[in-house]
Amino acid sequence: MTGRDDDEGHGQQRRPSGVDRRTVLQWGGIAGLASTAALPATSFAQRPMPEMAGKGYPVIEVAPLAEIAVGSEIAFHYPDDDSPALLLRLDRPAEGGIGPGESIVAYSVLCTHKGCPVTFKKSHNMLLCGCHWSSFDPAKAGRMVIGQASEPLPQIALDVSGGVVRAVGVAGLIYGRHTNIR
Numbered sequence: 001m002t003g004r005d006d007d008e009g010h011g012q013q014r015r016p017s018g019v020d021r022r023t024v025l026q027w028g029g030i031a032g033l034a035s036t037a038a039l040p041a042t043s044f045a046q047r048p049m050p051e052m053a054g055k056g057y058p059v060i061e062v063a064p065l066a067e068i069a070v071g072s073e074i075a076f077h078y079p080d081d082d083s084p085a086l087l088l089r090l091d092r093p094a095e096g097g098i099g100p101g102e103s104i105v106a107y108s109v110l111c112t113h114k115g116c117p118v119t120f121k122k123s124h125n126m127l128l129c130g131c132h133w134s135s136f137d138p139a140k141a142g143r144m145v146i147g148q149a150s151e152p153l154p155q156i157a158l159d160v161s162g163g164v165v166r167a168v169g170v171a172g173l174i175y176g177r178h179t180n181i182r
Contacts, residue, residue, distance in 0.1 A: 056181045057157075057169040062087050062106070065099055065163050073120050076106075078156055078167040080182060083174055084109045085156050086127075087165065088120060088138055095141040096171070098158045104165060106156035107142050110175040113149040127153060142172070154180070 063074050074087040087106040090097070094105045107127065109118050116131035120138070126145065127136040134147025142153035154172030158165055170180045 055169060058167075060167050062158070062165045062167055065104075065160055065165050068099070068104060068165065070103070071122060075109075076167070078106070078108075079170060079180055082182075083180075084117065085167070086118075086120060087156075087158075090125070090139055092139055094139040096155050096157070097139075098160055099165065104158065105138055106158055106167060107136070107138065108154040108156065108170070108172075108174045111149055112144075112151040112153060112172075112175055113147065115175040118153065 057079055060076070060078060062076050062078075068074070068087070068089045070089050070091050072087070072089045076085050076087065077083055078085045085106055086109050087104065089099070090103045090105065093102045097103050097105050107118075109127070110116075111118050111129040111131065111134055113129065113132055113134050116129050118127045118129045118134075118136065120126075121128050124135075125137075125139065127138055127142070128134075129136075129147065129149070132148045134149040135145040136142050136149070136153045137145050142155050144150075144152060152172060154170050154174050156167050157169035157171060159168050160166070174180050
């Protein structure tokens, strides 16, 4: 060493003191994550079940409430014959659920990735797509857990009238459609 600073004379420029671009970007990213984490969980991917009355959706009877046992799966079509759907009675409460323990929900069974049919796997408590293995949680408004899909499964809005579970609307867009009502 000759007594001068290591970076003098080696073609390197001294950086001005203060904050550099990398530090600004790092702190900005951290601040963004912190503000996102502070938001309530309901602000992401949770779709409130909209009021469907007067929106053009048909009201169809799916099954008598008394006949829907825990673990039941009931296939039906909604809002038309080209739209397969599945009603489930889970063993726990579900977002948008109705009936005893708010455990009855229904979904379009057309995967939001490519429209392949999904099936309910009781052992995993998931709706699974056999084409590309997207997995959806029926207790959490059909949100995707893993896979290629970018949207939750469309949830069928349900109600109970006269002891019968009825389909009354859809939250989300059914795969391959511009509108759910044709």
